[in-house]
Amino acid sequence: MNMLDLQDSIRSSRYVEVRRRVFRQLLEALIYEEATAADAVPLSSGAVRFTISGRDEAGQEVRYVCEGRRKLSFGRIRLSPEPVRRIQGKQSREADDPARFLDEVYGAMADSPASPEHSERPEQLGGFIREIMQTLLKDAMAPRGQELLLPAEAEYEELEGEISGGHPYHPCYKSRIGFDLSDHAAYGPEFKQRFKLLWIAVRKELVELAVSGSVEYDTWIGEELGAETLQRFNGLLRAEGHAPEHYVYMPLHPWQWRERGAALLFRFIRSGQVVPVGEDEDDYTAQQSIRTLSNRTDKAKANVKLSLSIINTSALRIIRPHHTASAPQLSDWLARIVDDDPYLNEELGLIVLKEIVGLSFRYDCLLPPIRKEAAGALGAIWRESIHKRLVGEEQAVPFTLLCHLDINGRPAIDGWVRQYGLEEWVKELLQVSIRPLIHLLFAHGIAMEAHAQNLLLIHRQGRPARLAIKDLPGGLQICSGPASVRSESNDAEQSSVSNGGGQSCADRGSHSCGSSQSRLEKGFLRSCLAEGMTQARDFFVDAFFHINCAELALFLEAHYGFDETAFWRLAAAVIHEYESSFNTAADDSLGQYDLFAEFVAVGRLATRRLYGEHAASDHFVPNPLFVFNKSKEGGAGNESGTVAI
Numbered sequence: 001m002n003m004l005d006l007q008d009s010i011r012s013s014r015y016v017e018v019r020r021r022v023f024r025q026l027l028e029a030l031i032y033e034e035a036t037a038a039d040a041v042p043l044s045s046g047a048v049r050f051t052i053s054g055r056d057e058a059g060q061e062v063r064y065v066c067e068g069r070r071k072l073s074f075g076r077i078r079l080s081p082e083p084v085r086r087i088q089g090k091q092s093r094e095a096d097d098p099a100r101f102l103d104e105v106y107g108a109m110a111d112s113p114a115s116p117e118h119s120e121r122p123e124q125l126g127g128f129i130r131e132i133m134q135t136l137l138k139d140a141m142a143p144r145g146q147e148l149l150l151p152a153e154a155e156y157e158e159l160e161g162e163i164s165g166g167h168p169y170h171p172c173y174k175s176r177i178g179f180d181l182s183d184h185a186a187y188g189p190e191f192k193q194r195f196k197l198l199w200i201a202v203r204k205e206l207v208e209l210a211v212s213g214s215v216e217y218d219t220w221i222g223e224e225l226g227a228e229t230l231q232r233f234n235g236l237l238r239a240e241g242h243a244p245e246h247y248v249y250m251p252l253h254p255w256q257w258r259e260r261g262a263a264l265l266f267r268f269i270r271s272g273q274v275v276p277v278g279e280d281e282d283d284y285t286a287q288q289s290i291r292t293l294s295n296r297t298d299k300a301k302a303n304v305k306l307s308l309s310i311i312n313t314s315a316l317r318i319i320r321p322h323h324t325a326s327a328p329q330l331s332d333w334l335a336r337i338v339d340d341d342p343y344l345n346e347e348l349g350l351i352v353l354k355e356i357v358g359l360s361f362r363y364d365c366l367l368p369p370i371r372k373e374a375a376g377a378l379g380a381i382w383r384e385s386i387h388k389r390l391v392g393e394e395q396a397v398p399f400t401l402l403c404h405l406d407i408n409g410r411p412a413i414d415g416w417v418r419q420y421g422l423e424e425w426v427k428e429l430l431q432v433s434i435r436p437l438i439h440l441l442f443a444h445g446i447a448m449e450a451h452a453q454n455l456l457l458i459h460r461q462g463r464p465a466r467l468a469i470k471d472l473p474g475g476l477q478i479c480s481g482p483a484s485v486r487s488e489s490n491d492a493e494q495s496s497v498s499n500g501g502g503q504s505c506a507d508r509g510s511h512s513c514g515s516s517q518s519r520l521e522k523g524f525l526r527s528c529l530a531e532g533m534t535q536a537r538d539f540f541v542d543a544f545f546h547i548n549c550a551e552l553a554l555f556l557e558a559h560y561g562f563d564e565t566a567f568w569r570l571a572a573a574v575i576h577e578y579e580s581s582f583n584t585a586a587d588d589s590l591g592q593y594d595l596f597a598e599f600v601a602v603g604r605l606a607t608r609r610l611y612g613e614h615a616a617s618d619h620f621v622p623n624p625l626f627v628f629n630k631s632k633e634g635g636a637g638n639e640s641g642t643v644a645i
Helices: 003-010 013-032 098-108 123-140 156-162 181-187 217-225 227-239 254-271 321-340 342-347 368-374 399-403 414-420 422-444 483-496 533-560 564-582 588-593 605-614
Strands: 038-042 048-055 061-070 077-079 085-088 091-094 198-203 207-211 247-252 274-279 284-286 292-295 303-306 355-361 379-383 394-398 446-448 455-460 463-469 476-479 599-603 618-622
Touching: 003 013, 003 123, 013 048, 013 061, 013 077, 013 098, 013 123, 013 605, 048 098, 061 098, 098 123, 123 181, 123 605, 156 284, 156 292, 156 394, 181 254, 198 227, 198 254, 207 217, 207 247, 207 321, 217 227, 217 355, 227 274, 247 254, 247 303, 247 355, 254 274, 254 368, 321 342, 321 355, 321 379, 342 422, 394 399, 399 455, 399 533, 414 422, 422 446, 422 455, 422 463, 422 533, 422 564, 422 588, 446 533, 476 533, 533 564, 533 588, 533 599
Parallel strands: none
Antiparallel strands: 038 048, 048 061, 061 077, 061 085, 085 091, 198 247, 198 274, 207 355, 284 292, 292 303, 303 379, 355 379, 394 455, 446 476, 455 463, 599 618
């Protein structure tokens, strides 16, 4: 990307739009999470004027002023489209610098560990500002000229690139720290660039390989690579004097090889324990999560998640060894639960997109000074393609599509809701998405981290049909409460313990892969266990209702005038219908799963990034479902909660 392209982007109207969005999400998050003191004055229009005070470098008082509303959806803050104003003395102008805002108000923030003096700003503030500014720059440079794609006509993989909005709540939604602007254009999903993976052959004693019970690894890797590529890779090994059966083939993202892989592996390359074998024949494009890639040459082949040492949405996008080790086992375990449950399998048709193979370099084989820094930098997880699970006229779309606007500002779902009727379509969507997720929670003690990137909507000509869930490692919690769930977890733990665990790198035999289970110690489910039922409930509610459904409720209100209350009434009706069908009220032990609790704990995403461990990671917010709790005597929602669906 050249200098003139950069200049054009930051002087464009697009830049102003993005800057206002970044400012809006930043203030919404900080006010909502009570990270900053905001003076709130109700206005006659029903809106609220928020004023945040701070001081500039010279110590002079400044005020940032904006207007918005506190919404029914978990008390979320929604600012108006009007720009934030910066007021100093008698001068009032649009606030046009998020970095300056953070610097000026930081010392007065509620959780700030710093004094107001400018010189004592901590390094963490600088890191957060960097993420904010990189988000602004990279989103401003994202392409806008995509062709309009109707969801019913677009392939799932194409939509993964079309939906370029990023996280709707977190202000650092596109920071991609580590990518320069050329990398951003080459590997950002919205640019839809196709590229090939780079492969290395690694001695088996240097890797940990975990494989689902549903595949035979040698057959599977041959099919993934293809006979021609496998033959070429094997030939390269033999030409170097190595026996292919002593090696495992590992893919790397091209950026990861350039920035991390070569530097970490050059000693092993010299010794012949690692052999670069080049590219395979298939083309890939990045999905919304950036590090997960879709095979564009053969859509039935697996998606592959690769370690990527960049920071996005304030998280380092590597893959930890315990995730590569547990992913296939966790997938098999969850798939068995779904297959054995007639309600999930036969009635709802829930799809578990299994992670079928996990592969990680053994970091204990690196020199001690670099082990900690390197951990997670060389790993891969393959996930089965959704195309293998669709039947008949079914098509899949990312759940994030539901809140997506096309280039003309029209909701992507517009054709669907006009064809079937808005309320009817929303009813069907909520039935399809809520029922399987709450059944996993109530019947099996499994709380899914069901934010929009972890869900796929399966539809038939735009009508919601069923749900698919993905990204399982780290994306669920198993409650340690009900006895049945404890029993399932412990059985799975016992079956996962390896007799060969604990061997050092030097002890490994040269003809066998390092057992993935040696990393798991007391069981792969142990790390997923929640402390109790309330914690599991809040984990689920935070991702699915607080972020996912709340964004949809606010989107429908903004673009269709569909009242928030109507949305949550429909959601409550689905839950009540489920509870009635399964008579959950008869089981007192399920009380702590109460989805109608008055308050729930949700994450302070921006505050956590800004202050780290200094600040509380969660805060309690009002639950919009509470008003529809039938069990509350005299509750305002008793009548509304009986809506038939």
